[in-house]
Amino acid sequence: MINVLFAARPERWDTYEQPLRNALNAAGIEANLSQDISPEDVDYIVYAPNSDLQDFTPYTRARAVLNLWAGVEQITGNQTLTIPLARMVDPGLTKGMVEWVTGHVMRYHLGMDAHIVNPSNSWTVTTPPLAEERRVVILGLGALGTACAETLLGLGFQVTGWSRSAKSVEGVNCLHGDAGLALALAEAEILVTLLPDTASTTNIMNAETLAQMPHGAFLINPGRGPLIEDTALLAALDTGQIAHATLDVFRTEPLPQNDPYWAHPQVTVTPHIAAETRASTASQVIVENIRRGEAGEPFLNLVDRALGY
Template sequence: MTVNVLFAARAERWETYEGPLRAALDAAGIDAHLSMEIAPEEVDYIVYAPNSELQDFTPYTRAKAVLNLWAGVEKIVGNETLKIPLARMVDPGLTRGMVEWVTGHVLRYHLGMDTDICRTDARWEVRTPPLAMERGVTILGTGALGSACAESLVALGFRVTGWSRRPKQVPGVDCLHGEDGLRDALARGEITVLLLPDTPATENVINAGTLALMPKGAFIINPGRGPLIDDAALLAALDRGQIAGATLDVFRVEPLPQDHPFWAHPKVTVTPHIAAETRAVTASQVVVENIRRGEAGEPFINLVDRNAGY
C-alpha cells in the first residue's frame, strides 16, 4: 500500500529535502507518494515547517502524525486544529553542529581569546588562563541538545552543572532542577549556556533577578531561543560589569533590527542564527524512521508533550 506523504514547507526547502527524503524512504523500503500537493483527505503523514502556509489541520482526517522539520515547536504546539501526534526534530547533524558551536564559544570565553587576539595597541601582555577543571559552566536545558553539549564540555574537563525543569541525568554533569536548583546552577555558572525551549515558563528566565545570581564577570551564550533573555536587563548587567560578555545567536525578532543596542555594544557578539541547522540528509532519516514506525504500529519518537510545550 502506498503511503501519502505531504511536504508542507516553503518551496525552497522542497528543493533541499526532496532528494534526501526519497532516498531515505527507498532505503527503508517504504512505497511512498511524496509531494507538496496531495488532497488533504488522502494524506497519511505531514512533513512540516511551522512557517508553512498550512495552518489548519482540520481537513487532514486520515493523517497519522505531523513530523516537524524544526527543533522548535513553539509556533505550532498551540495550534488548536492539530489533534494528531506531533514529533519535533531531533537531528544528529543539528546536534553535532550545536555541540561544536557551543564548545567553540565556551572555549573562546574560557581562554580569553578576544582579549589575547584583538590587540591594537602593540602591548605584549602575558596572561595565563585557568584550566577547564577550574571553570564552572552551567547549561540551562538538558534535553537532547543541552545534554550533548554538556557531555562535550565534561570531556574537556569543565565542571558542568545542568538545569532543567524536571529531574534529568547526564553522565558527568551535576544535574539540578526546580526553582532552588536554578538559583544554584546560575551561581555556579562562570559561563552559562541557554538551551531551553521557548515556553511561557521559560520566557525571560534571564532577567534582572537571575542575572544578579550569577558570578560577577560571568559570560552568557544563547543559541537556544531569543525570548529566554530580557534584553534590557542583560544590557544593564553588561553596562555595570555584572556580566562580562554575551554571545547571542537567537533573538526575539529576526533578523535582529539594525537599531537594536546589541549590534553596537562592545561586550556583545551577535551571530545570525547559525549555531545549528537541520541537515537534510540526517533529518530525512529521522522523519522516515517515524513514518516506518507509524506504519508498523510502533511508538513515534521525539513526540511533543503538548502540556509542557515541547
C-alpha cells in the first residue's frame, strides 16, 4: 500500500477526498489517503501552494509533488523541493477557461455591452465585423492558450498566438520571441493574456507594449495578475488606446475595495472565475500520475524549474 498525503487547506479535503478515493479505486491503486501521515512514510504529496507544508526536507521517501493548481509560481522557488513537481492540467479547467475566454471575446467582438447597457436609451445600431474579419491574439500557447486559440479559430476568427519559444498550432499564426511579440501586438484587436507568471513575463503588458496594439483594442486577462503593469493599463484606458479591459486575476486577491479598477468605467472585474479546477477531473489527473510513478513511467506535466512552469 502506498501513502498519499493531501497537503492543502483543510476545507479542500471535503471537496477532494471522495473524488480522489474514487479515482484511486478506479485505477486499482491501494492507497492510504490522508491529511496526516508521518513525513518519512509519504510516497506522494497532493499539494496546494497555500498549504502549511512549505518544508519538504523531511519527506525523504516521497516520489513526486502533484500540484492541485495550474499555477506553480508560488512553489518553484522552494529550495527544499527537489523531487519532481507536476502542475495541474485539468480537462475540466481547460474547458472552463475556453468557455470564459470565448464568451468575453464574443462580447467584445459583437459590441454586446453597448446593446445590453444603454443609459441614454438611444436606438443605436452598430454592425460588427464577421469573425473572419476580426484579429484575436493570444499570448501564451500552453495547454490553455492552445485550446482557446483552436476554439476561436473554429469560430472563424483570425487567430495569432505568441509564445517565448517556437510553437506550432495548425491554422494559428504562431509567433515567438521579442520581434514576434511586437508583430503579434500590432494586430491584436482583441488580446487574451494566458502566460505563466515568471520573471520574464512580469509586466509584459506595459506602457510600451500597450502602445503597440491598435488604438481602441480590447484586453482580456484570465492568466496572471502580474502580467499587466496596472498603472500603464489604467493610463491606456483613460486615453482610449485600450477601449476596455476584462480582468479576472490581480496582484492582490480579492481585489481591494479601494482599487481603481473597481470604479473605472472601461474595466470589467471578475472574481478569478475564468477557470476553476474541478475535483472530479483533477483527481483523475492526480491518480494517473500516481499510477505512472508506481509503474515506472514518466510523470505528466512536469514543471521545468528553470523556466518556472
